[in-house]
Amino acid sequence: MRDEALIHFHFGRRISAGLLLPQNGGAAPELLSEAAPWLSPRDPGRCVVGFCAAHPALVGDVVAPPPDGWQDWGFAQWDNWFGRINGVFLVDLQSLKVTQYPLYSCAPHVVPCDLSSLPRRLVPVEEWLAQ
Numbered sequence: 054m055r056d057e058a059l060i061h062f063h064f065g066r067r068i069s070a071g072l073l074l075p076q077n078g079g080a081a082p083e084l085l086s087e088a089a090p091w092l093s094p095r096d097p098g099r100c101v102v103g104f105c106a107a108h109p110a111l112v113g114d115v116v117a118p119p120p121d122g123w124q125d126w127g128f129a130q131w132d133n134w135f136g137r138i139n140g141v142f143l144v145d146l147q148s149l150k151v152t153q154y155p156l157y158s159c160a161p162h163v164v165p166c167d168l169s170s171l172p173r174r175l176v177p178v179e180e181w182l183a184q
Contacts, residue, residue, distance in 0.1 A: 058139035060085070061118065062092075062100035064146040068118045069097035071135075072104055075113035078139035082151055082166040084108055085144060089170040094146055128159050144168075 058078025062069040074081060084104075091103030105112050119126070119134055126134075131141045131154035140155040142164070151166040 055138065057137040058142055059116070059135040059137075060104065060142045060144065062097040062144045062146060064095055064097055066124060067097055068123060069101045070118050071116040071141075072101060072112050073114040073116055074111055077111060078137075081139060081142045081153075082164045084111065085142070085151060086167045089168045090172060092144075092146075092168070092171055094171045097146065100144065100146065128154055128161065131161075132156065146171075 056076050056078045058074045058081045060072040060074065060081060074084070077084070084107075088104045088107035091107045093099035093103060101115065123130075135141045135154075136156060138156055140153060140158075143152045143154070143161075144150075145152070149168040149171065151164050151168070152161045153164045154161050
């Protein structure tokens with residue numbers, strides 16, 4: 054069996070494309086913790102780039118973001134979206150929580166993951182230009 058996982062970053066209603074980890078999917082929380090210094094605290098797209106920069110050999114593919122309405126999805130919808138061994142990991146950039154929708158579950162659960170080293174000094178370009 055392949056140890057796959059899919060990671061999406063979101064900030065409010067904005068969500069990133071997904072990062073497919075074709076192996077080491079069970080290590081996604083640790084990999085996210087290690088990538089924290091490369092993640093942008095308000096920009097889901099930049100987080101994808103940051104994760105790829107931190108772990109270039111581990112990302113097998115980048116897939117489209119989920120359709121509108123993903124915020125209200127439960128286990129069944131995330132399982133239909135990806136439905137593989139370690140399921141989907143959603144990284145909430147506002148709360149710095151990582152939620153997993155694993156294949157063999159009926160409910161999401163927050164996984165231990167230290168994102169405290171996110172570079173809070175980064176701000177979206179629009180905010181910086183307005184200052």
